[in-house]
Amino acid sequence: MSVQSGAAAPLERVIAAMAVQQRRLGARLHADLAGHIPSYRAVPRELLDEIWHRHFRRALTVLRAGTVPAPEDFDEADVARDRAAQGVPLSDGLRAFRQALSAIRDLFIAEATRRELDPGLIVDRTTCLWELTDVASLRIAAVHRQAEAASALLDARRRADFLRGLLHGTLSTAEIHGGAAVYGLDPSRPYRAIRAVPNGDVAPGALERSLEYHGRRHGRGALLTLLDDTVAGVVEAKPEIGDLGVVAGLGPPADLTAAHHSFRAAGRLLEAARAYALRGVYDLSDLSWRVAVVAEPELAELLLDRYLRPLEAEGEFGALIEESVRGYLDNGRHIREVARSAHVHVNTVRYRLRRFEELTGTSLDAPDTAVELSWALAARELRTSPSDPAGWDSPSIMR
Structure with a gap:
C-alpha cells in the first residue's frame, strides 16, 4: 500500500518514535538471547549490536517504503559467515533473527496504535514485516549453509594437510x-x-x-x-x-x-x-615374511625358476607334484595328512615328493629348501591371484 500524503506524516512519527527506542530494545533482546540461546553467549556484544542495527534499519526502511527487497538484495553474507565462525548453528541464528523481527513488529504495532495510525496501513506494514522475516530467513539459511560448507571444506583441507605432513615426516615436533x-x-x-x-x-x-x-x-x-x-x-x-x-x-x-x-x-x-x-x-x-615376497620380485623369480618351473615340463603330473609339495609344507611334513586330504595312497605322495626332488635337484629335508620353496609357492599364489595384476610389484604404495 502506497502512503498517501495525509498518512505519510503520522507514519514518519511512528518510525521516529521507534528509532528512539532502538538501543533500549536492542539491550533487552541481547539479554534475552544470551539467556535462552547458549550459542549466542560466545558472540561479542559489539557484533550483536552491529547486526541488530542492520536489522532495525532495514525494518524501518520497509515500513517507510511498504515493499520488501528481493532475496538477492539482502547483504546477509557477512552476518551468516560471522555466525558460522562463532559456532552459532543455523537453527539458533534463525531463531534469533525471527525474535529480533518479532520485537520490531511488536514495537511498530504498539507505536502505531498509540498514535492512531490508519488501521489499514498498520495491517499493510505489519504484513510487510512478516514478509521481510520470511524472505530474509530464506536468504540467511542459504548463505549460512554456504558458509558452513566452506568452513567444513577448509577444515578438511587443514586436516588433510596435517596428516600429510605427519605421515610423510615433514612436520616439526611443535607442529x-x-x-x-x-x-x-x-x-x-x-x-x-x-x-x-x-x-x-x-x-x-x-x-x-x-x-x-x-x-x-x-x-x-x-x-x-x-x-x-x-x-x-x-x-x-x-x-x-x-x-x-x-x-x-x-x-x-x-x-x-x-x-x-x-x-x-x-x-x-x-x-x-x-x-x-x-x-x-x-x-x-x-x-609375516609374505610381505617380503611382494617387495622382492627378483628373488621371487629366481625361486620360481629353481623350484616350480621345472615341474611344468611334467604337464598335469607336475601340477599334482606341486599340490603334494604344498600340502607337505602346510601339514607340517606329515605325509599321511597330505594323503588323507588329497584322497590318495601315502605311497603316491611319497613318489610325488621324490619326483620333486629329482626334478629340482633339492632335498625337502634341507631347512633352506623349506624356506625357499614356501617363498616360491607364495609367489606362485600372487601370480594366480584375482587381484590387480599390476598390484603385486607396483611401487605406488610401497613408498
Missing part, C-alpha cells in the same frame, strides 16, 4: 603437538599408521568415516583422511571392521613424531594384502 591438540590426539600415546582402499562397493569417503568410527570406539584416538588415492591416518589400535569392505595395511605402534616410519610399513602391508587378494586389516604379525 605435531599443535595439530594433535586440535584433532584430539594424545602425543604421549603410541599410534599406528593405517592405509586402506575399498574392497567392494564402499565409496572412499564412506570408508574414511567408517574406519575413523571403528578406530575411535572404546575411547581410543583416531584421525583419518583421503590421501593419495587411499584412506590414510593414525589409530591407537587395530580397528574391528566387521563386514566392512576394505583392505588395509596397519603399521607398528610409534610415537606421533615417528608416525612416518609406521606409515611406510603400512604401505608395504597394504600392497601385500592387495597382492594376495585379502580383505580386512593386516599388520606384520598377520602377513
Whole structure:
C-alpha cells in the first residue's frame, strides 16, 4: 500500500518514535538471547549490536517504503559467515533473527496504535514485516549453509594437510603437538599408521568415516583422511571392521613424531594384502615374511625358476607334484595328512615328493629348501591371484 500524503506524516512519527527506542530494545533482546540461546553467549556484544542495527534499519526502511527487497538484495553474507565462525548453528541464528523481527513488529504495532495510525496501513506494514522475516530467513539459511560448507571444506583441507605432513615426516615436533591438540590426539600415546582402499562397493569417503568410527570406539584416538588415492591416518589400535569392505595395511605402534616410519610399513602391508587378494586389516604379525615376497620380485623369480618351473615340463603330473609339495609344507611334513586330504595312497605322495626332488635337484629335508620353496609357492599364489595384476610389484604404495 502506497502512503498517501495525509498518512505519510503520522507514519514518519511512528518510525521516529521507534528509532528512539532502538538501543533500549536492542539491550533487552541481547539479554534475552544470551539467556535462552547458549550459542549466542560466545558472540561479542559489539557484533550483536552491529547486526541488530542492520536489522532495525532495514525494518524501518520497509515500513517507510511498504515493499520488501528481493532475496538477492539482502547483504546477509557477512552476518551468516560471522555466525558460522562463532559456532552459532543455523537453527539458533534463525531463531534469533525471527525474535529480533518479532520485537520490531511488536514495537511498530504498539507505536502505531498509540498514535492512531490508519488501521489499514498498520495491517499493510505489519504484513510487510512478516514478509521481510520470511524472505530474509530464506536468504540467511542459504548463505549460512554456504558458509558452513566452506568452513567444513577448509577444515578438511587443514586436516588433510596435517596428516600429510605427519605421515610423510615433514612436520616439526611443535607442529605435531599443535595439530594433535586440535584433532584430539594424545602425543604421549603410541599410534599406528593405517592405509586402506575399498574392497567392494564402499565409496572412499564412506570408508574414511567408517574406519575413523571403528578406530575411535572404546575411547581410543583416531584421525583419518583421503590421501593419495587411499584412506590414510593414525589409530591407537587395530580397528574391528566387521563386514566392512576394505583392505588395509596397519603399521607398528610409534610415537606421533615417528608416525612416518609406521606409515611406510603400512604401505608395504597394504600392497601385500592387495597382492594376495585379502580383505580386512593386516599388520606384520598377520602377513609375516609374505610381505617380503611382494617387495622382492627378483628373488621371487629366481625361486620360481629353481623350484616350480621345472615341474611344468611334467604337464598335469607336475601340477599334482606341486599340490603334494604344498600340502607337505602346510601339514607340517606329515605325509599321511597330505594323503588323507588329497584322497590318495601315502605311497603316491611319497613318489610325488621324490619326483620333486629329482626334478629340482633339492632335498625337502634341507631347512633352506623349506624356506625357499614356501617363498616360491607364495609367489606362485600372487601370480594366480584375482587381484590387480599390476598390484603385486607396483611401487605406488610401497613408498
